[in-house]
Amino acid sequence: MASNVPEKYKTLIKNNKRIDGRKLDELRPVKIEVGVVPSADGSAYIEIGNTKVLVAVHGPKEMFPRHMINEDRAVLNVRYAMLPFSTSERVRPGPSRRSNEISKVTRHALESVIFLEEFPAMGIDLTLDIIQADAGTRATAITAASVALAHAGIPMKGLVAATAIGKINDKLAVDLNGPEDNFGQTDMPIAMISTNKNITLLQMDGDFTKEEFKTSLEMAKKAIDPLFEAQKAALQKYYE
Amino acid sequence: MASNVPEKYKTLIKNNKRIDGRKLDELRPVKIEVGVVPSADGSAYIEIGNTKVLVAVHGPKEMFPRHMINEDRAVLNVRYAMLPFSTSERVRPGPSRRSNEISKVTRHALESVIFLEEFPAMGIDLTLDIIQADAGTRATAITAASVALAHAGIPMKGLVAATAIGKINDKLAVDLNGPEDNFGQTDMPIAMISTNKNITLLQMDGDFTKEEFKTSLEMAKKAIDPLFEAQKAALQKYYE
Amino acid sequence: MASNVPEKYKTLIKNNKRIDGRKLDELRPVKIEVGVVPSADGSAYIEIGNTKVLVAVHGPKEMFPRHMINEDRAVLNVRYAMLPFSTSERVRPGPSRRSNEISKVTRHALESVIFLEEFPAMGIDLTLDIIQADAGTRATAITAASVALAHAGIPMKGLVAATAIGKINDKLAVDLNGPEDNFGQTDMPIAMISTNKNITLLQMDGDFTKEEFKTSLEMAKKAIDPLFEAQKAALQKYYE
Amino acid sequence: MTLLYQNRQYIRNNIAQKREDRRTNEQFRDITIETGIIGRAEGSARVKIGDTEIIAGVKTEIGKPYPDSPSEGVIMVNSEFSALASPDFENGPPREDSIELSRVVDRGIRESKTVDVEKLCIEKGEKVWMVFVDITIVNHDGNLIDAAGIGAITALLTAQLPKINEDGTVEREEFEGNLPITQIPVPVTSGLINNTIITDMSKDETECSDAIFTVTTIENENYCAMQKAGPSELTEEQMLKIADIAQKESKKIRAAIKTAVKKHKV
């Protein structure tokens, strides 16, 4: 949320249409493909608008490093990375504070649906590579990760999908794109479980009244359904 | 010992008084408090003039990392750090060559009084955080460390206290403050054992004749007594 | 191969003589000395022209780090380093991409002659310190390494020596010196085994026709003989 | 030191009836806020919440602005677990906690535009103030995020910008006025333990918790930052309830911050 808003991004909503023509409660186009990394145990490629992410799962397998083993359950290791060419300014390779934090919240967003106790002392490696970034990278990655885990045959009590609710020009909107994220007022990534719509990830930066927060949660609950559909369709297509 | 001495620090001694009003053989005001870090096994807070240090002891406990275990005795792990806001220019977090060296000499300054052989294969972690730095940080930290070790109940054959002898305007003086350290001629931190006044740490930079060195050692022996008193008083007060 | 060639280095060959007076197929003066690092199991010092290298071998000995152990054979650990004062611009201490790559190709250049299978689960440490660099540092280091391994008594099926073939002013030349390397057209370091002249290292940057490449290999085969002689003479001298 | 399994089960089973220290579910421990504790820092604060203690210090430097915001100063919040605070910090996961703590507090200050960074510009495109807020954990008995957040804003509110000499060097012993602070964000963190919502969790309670939710509120009662942590899910109702608690509790804490800052100025 920069303070210098370029002229062309001062009006982000006009006649209830957003700059890319979407309605306020409309997701960007979604495309999910399963099995894109042959050497992995599970994998998925996802495009949500211009955000493109590759996800691979390796495991369950021997846990490494060994001092991190949990004798009671599998450990989910998550590594989120923006590839160097995924944004306007080149991203230096290697972990950053931001990528470490996202790896952690992504892990928490997925752990509660995986039956980790079925694989004591093992490790499941989840790699999230952002190929192209145009807002919503962590939400997009989580949506793909859940599909890749299913593709790897890892037992889960439900799928997890994620999107963002934002505030732009004082209005709530679903699934922000790049300029909306950069020049809007509020961004709230949120992840939910398919079976009960409980929340496994929620972060917010910006400004929300109590009422706006409540409405946002309701909007998310509705908006997220097409993502669950897309996840299921992609898995179905793969197994056909 | 910078070469550009500001006008106001050219005369560091006037009528046998130092810029802060002390006599040549006078320590700065000392304040020691025991038990300031509840979660540690032993801890002490110390102020000597404007230098403020927090010290905590964890252990004796399982030694980590394991390849550093000594089967015959406990290993004393010392970590000295200047907190980022402790000096005029912010200190970047993380170890430096300077802090690593001070950690080592501090360890040597304390090891000889601790009955480490009573805890074979264990580790004692000693953390020294410089909250505010105004000369004499290593000496001040050592004085506090000895108190924190006693508070942790670790058996020792005596206390260790430390101060500095310096040369300013060609005269020997005890316990240099910031400007005296920066614009004086010589700085010699020294640590002694309470029972026999033997020396466990001595470093010197600057210029000493043979005679000055001898006199310095004598001055240190005398000047250090109030520190031992303050250490004992702090421990006594805690246990009252 | 920089693009701005200083005037004095535009003509690198005149009347079939190179700037240091050598003929095209002539090596720089070679000097090898054995046993220069008393605390090592094997060591050698080498000068080829102005390039000076110290090599030490420690082992065969317990392998460290332990997770790299190979139960069937010894592991050869190679560490190539340019000392900070070895070039015009100071080299920062610590490994770089370049030094890591050279360590690897050097290991491959030597492994095939060593009977590593005679020392299962052990390690052989090979340290290559470039004291002064004037082109050909990796070739020079390999020539010395082979001698140091022999001095350490490690069984080998032959010696390995290395030199470079280059193209300067459109002519092929042996064992490039600094300016020839910097302002020539092509540089090809090559290592061979004394017994069969098979090739254990070959790298090339620049420009070669098919014919030039073939001729280069032939030139290398001939040029390298004096290096094998110098290696043997140094070892003989040591044991006399 | 990690909780024993038995203690863990005991806390979880009894949390609905009573907390270890008999607080009510939404009750904070005593909070004390001291200012001006480090003479070398441009601003500083010590915050205690029960046995949890942190020190926050503000330092300033002159630096170059980022190319894409040439007329804005830079603010960075950094938290470090000192080894003082706990012997477990060495071995692994806590480093991740440290990064999360740091990021949450940093975003809470930066994204909420608490500091008017445009006023930190000295010479457009060339020189701006860089403001560092460093937080050290001295004793860890849970709820570090709230303690760190309170410490950061208090240290900023009491901080002064050093004078700049005519030759461009910084005169560290004279000052030119306060930092341009626009609001007082206050984080309030609650957790879910065995389906009971508990505010200001101790270290033991945190280790027993299923999910954690931090909600930061500004003076007009709006929310400016939120962060869910912990492996378990939360329902919509639980989140709304925790957000309500944050609105309520943040008022008291903000009042305490203002009192501490006012005392400092006198």
Add this chain to the structure above:
Amino acid sequence: MTLLYQNRQYIRNNIAQKREDRRTNEQFRDITIETGIIGRAEGSARVKIGDTEIIAGVKTEIGKPYPDSPSEGVIMVNSEFSALASPDFENGPPREDSIELSRVVDRGIRESKTVDVEKLCIEKGEKVWMVFVDITIVNHDGNLIDAAGIGAITALLTAQLPKINEDGTVEREEFEGNLPITQIPVPVTSGLINNTIITDMSKDETECSDAIFTVTTIENENYCAMQKAGPSELTEEQMLKIADIAQKESKKIRAAIKTAVKKHKV
């Protein structure tokens, strides 16, 4: 995952008769080259050789030239094994492979003067274009060097330099023309398995190989870079044979690159 000893022996013993996938010894797997796959990059390519897949992207920045070449831009090629590609990358040696891959591809582009760095100078001694080619390994089934080399040159051939605004900032959404590319170097890698020369080795074949030799050829059939890897020795004849194969195979690959680039421009 490392090959079992039995599989290893099987491949080695049979390699002279037939390869796992029945290719002839000098035969490449199918190569597909796509361009323009990353909108944010100044140039990009996806290369597949059989199941091996890499993505290459070009990014540019304005920077200061090196003091000893004040009128030359800078080009850097960097390869990273993403954890996507294989679970083994964590534990040790592969890091060394990653460095070698990176160095070989980097040298292949830089030392062959593929990019005319003098044309990347904006203001002598002050400002030059820095061109970064980043290569990510998405799936690893052997012959990464050839895939990465093809990806790097293809991404460079399709890359455009961003416009520079009058105030010196970079306008990332407008472009000013292609990069100054002078030639199309193509690496072709063969290996020696049990004394048989095999081109475009799969991952399993690579693990069975004794020595590896990469030969990079430019359009006039000359060689511009070579690199021998692997612990075993090669004879002069083997090297000459592999260099011949490289000359031959590189022509087909160069044609495929040109086709992909031409399609991109339409």
Add this chain to the structure above:
Amino acid sequence: MTLLYQNRQYIRNNIAQKREDRRTNEQFRDITIETGIIGRAEGSARVKIGDTEIIAGVKTEIGKPYPDSPSEGVIMVNSEFSALASPDFENGPPREDSIELSRVVDRGIRESKTVDVEKLCIEKGEKVWMVFVDITIVNHDGNLIDAAGIGAITALLTAQLPKINEDGTVEREEFEGNLPITQIPVPVTSGLINNTIITDMSKDETECSDAIFTVTTIENENYCAMQKAGPSELTEEQMLKIADIAQKESKKIRAAIKTAVKKHKV
């Protein structure tokens, strides 16, 4: 390689009667000092004390002065244990020894104002000479501090500043005069083994020692630096005795340095 317990006890029990190599307690091993050994360095020296061998080299760069000393050059002394010198250097504690060695030698040169840093200023606030002294341990048989200290000052005494071209670049093949050296500090290290004071300890003796004390003396017999190391305490008398030895022995060593430097200049 660490000493066996038996050897250790033998050395300790017999040290009062005789040293391994029959030297007297205060006797140095043979010292040889060579200069000008590295053509690429601005100054260099090889120092051997018995089997201990170090190489020191001086390199210079033009850099920006520190903001708080705009008219002073910078001097940095760095020591590295090359893996050449001993196989034990990998595993742990020696890194700490390496840091201490480096710091002691660095302080010995810098704090004693051996180099007149004001004369290294090229353009106030903008450009100064940065002088790096790098020391490599080639063979370690004890007393590294003295060897490194002797090497550092000898390399500095023989070093020359490169010429600066009119366009501000450094001309590395021409020189403009010596470094501004004001004095010749010489460190002499003794240790305490089973209550006997021993000077110039071998590696084995060092491993048997209880405490170590380095005293650096300048030409007028004054002390300019001291450093106690080792876990045991020293009495006042022991320190004074070791300081006396240093005064005496440093004279011989300083004479040897001067001879080596004089020979270099011829």
